[in-house]
Amino acid sequence: MTRIALLAVILLLGGCSADWGWYVVNPQTPAGQTNLIFLLGGLKYTILMSVTAIAISVVLGLVVALPGLSSRRGLRMASRGYVELVRAVPVLVLILWVYYGLPQVSGLTIGVFWAGVIALALSDSAFEAEIFRAGIQSIAKGQYEAAYSVSLSHTDTMRFVILPQALRRILPALGNQLVYMLKMSSLVSVIGMQDLTRRANELVVTEYRPLEIYTILVLEYLLLILLVSAGVRWLERRMQTDAQG
Amino acid sequence: MAMDGGQSGGQEIIRFDGVSKFFGDFRALNGVDFTARAGERIVVCGPSGSGKSTLIRCINGLETHDAGKITVDGTALDGGRRALSKVRREVGMVFQQFNLFPHLTVMENLMLGPVRGRGLPEAEARALAMRYLARVRIPEQADKYPRHLSGGQQQRVAIARSLCMEPRIMLFDEPTSALDPEMISEVLDVMVELAQTGMTMVVVTHEMGFARKVADRMVFMDHGEIVETGPPEQVFANPQSRRCRDFLAKILNH
Numbered sequence A: 001m002t003r004i005a006l007l008a009v010i011l012l013l014g015g016c017s018a019d020w021g022w023y024v025v026n027p028q029t030p031a032g033q034t035n036l037i038f039l040l041g042g043l044k045y046t047i048l049m050s051v052t053a054i055a056i057s058v059v060l061g062l063v064v065a066l067p068g069l070s071s072r073r074g075l076r077m078a079s080r081g082y083v084e085l086v087r088a089v090p091v092l093v094l095i096l097w098v099y100y101g102l103p104q105v106s107g108l109t110i111g112v113f114w115a116g117v118i119a120l121a122l123s124d125s126a127f128e129a130e131i132f133r134a135g136i137q138s139i140a141k142g143q144y145e146a147a148y149s150v151s152l153s154h155t156d157t158m159r160f161v162i163l164p165q166a167l168r169r170i171l172p173a174l175g176n177q178l179v180y181m182l183k184m185s186s187l188v189s190v191i192g193m194q195d196l197t198r199r200a201n202e203l204v205v206t207e208y209r210p211l212e213i214y215t216i217l218v219l220e221y222l223l224l225i226l227l228v229s230a231g232v233r234w235l236e237r238r239m240q241t242d243a244q245g
Numbered sequence B: 001m002a003m004d005g006g007q008s009g010g011q012e013i014i015r016f017d018g019v020s021k022f023f024g025d026f027r028a029l030n031g032v033d034f035t036a037r038a039g040e041r042i043v044v045c046g047p048s049g050s051g052k053s054t055l056i057r058c059i060n061g062l063e064t065h066d067a068g069k070i071t072v073d074g075t076a077l078d079g080g081r082r083a084l085s086k087v088r089r090e091v092g093m094v095f096q097q098f099n100l101f102p103h104l105t106v107m108e109n110l111m112l113g114p115v116r117g118r119g120l121p122e123a124e125a126r127a128l129a130m131r132y133l134a135r136v137r138i139p140e141q142a143d144k145y146p147r148h149l150s151g152g153q154q155q156r157v158a159i160a161r162s163l164c165m166e167p168r169i170m171l172f173d174e175p176t177s178a179l180d181p182e183m184i185s186e187v188l189d190v191m192v193e194l195a196q197t198g199m200t201m202v203v204v205t206h207e208m209g210f211a212r213k214v215a216d217r218m219v220f221m222d223h224g225e226i227v228e229t230g231p232p233e234q235v236f237a238n239p240q241s242r243r244c245r246d247f248l249a250k251i252l253n254h
């Protein structure tokens, strides 16, 4: 938090010099106010898109991770193949392909929002799968053995014994993925999503003040992500005390 | 399932015929023949790496054997899932490291098997859990998490957790080896009481006092083989093999 304060001070000082033109986002003028509201309005889409995408990618990641831990070679290979393939495609390329390519292949019309969500979720699911795999593998063998010896099926063992413990351990990593997702979502601006980045770009085109507008954009992401990080830490602490009774 | 509970003393309940087990090239069990009768209390001992854990882990299919035949309570462990779950339904196991579920309370640890494994209604499972917690003398700890209990209490919870499945056979793999000395007796006491109920027990332990008191039969293993077996008085007083004599001398004198 001190770091943001410091940055704000530097910027304010900068605002005094002749090179800065903070008037574009001056909340005391009607024009500045309109611009500011326009910029901040992108927050809604950035958050909505990221949260939807992470929810889908976590589920997808788990679905991909589980066969990766199977004793069957074919299932492991399929999981591995998915992860390698998806990881090899740049997020931006995936966004373009889902938006322009997928409708032609599938015959469906896909809006900007859902194209962005699908691309982000797909791309992130490979990382989620790796996180789940590592988390599940970190649980001691004795936990499975104890569960089996009280007659739990493999599915119940995963559901009631292994996954709840694994989930606790990977929570910080999942939080990091959400942060990563919030950042990656800026790429969806290229297909016209009205997120933070897109709105900043559009405003720059009409106002010609890239320095101030992009500085605001930096601050928006910074604040958002620091908030999310704090939230993740809080959740982590809470789950820890939960487990301790 | 020929006999249900009761005093079925004498009927064969575990049978190994020429069982071998390999870990890669290493032979952990080497043609083991072994039987246990219902109600029998067997103590297994032997040097580290002799195959004691492997032997009892084969009984409930935590390890699969590579040769020979294992029959538990009339069911042959043939690698099939049905046989495996049938056997596990009748066999409880207590581990050296307790292996309690750390994210669940004591009560939840005890109820999981009965509810999910046996399909009991929650209320019934809770009553069952309370009964066995009382039997291991820690009913007041029901709502705590395992990490808040002492080692001895944790191991008693683990025993209660197995008993909640109402098994016909209980396996113990060095149940007191991870405990501080002052907690060993509270666990052994519970095991002695369990033995008095007529439970079939196969116990890997180096607690020779327990063996003397409880065991109907001792099994001494070395290099994946059962080298010697007999009633404890006989094995202690007059071990037949040199390896068994050396081993007993070592653990009894330390």
Ligand SMILES: Nc1ncnc2c1ncn2[C@@H]1O[C@H](COP(=O)(O)OP(=O)(O)OP(=O)(O)O)[C@@H](O)[C@H]1O
Pocket (backbone or CB within 6 Å): B023, B026, B028, B046, B047, B048, B049, B050, B051, B052, B053, B054, B055
């Ligand atoms: N999963 C495994 N992979 C490879 N080798 C194993 C495995 N489990 C056991 N072994 C080996 O098999 C042999 C017998 O192991 P086992 O655990 O049955 O011995 P033990 O008599 O229980 O010994 P301890 O008193 O140390 O518990 C040992 O040499 C051990 O190293």
Ligand SMILES: [Mg+2]
Pocket (backbone or CB within 6 Å): B052, B053, B054, B173, B174
């Ligand atoms: Mg062992």
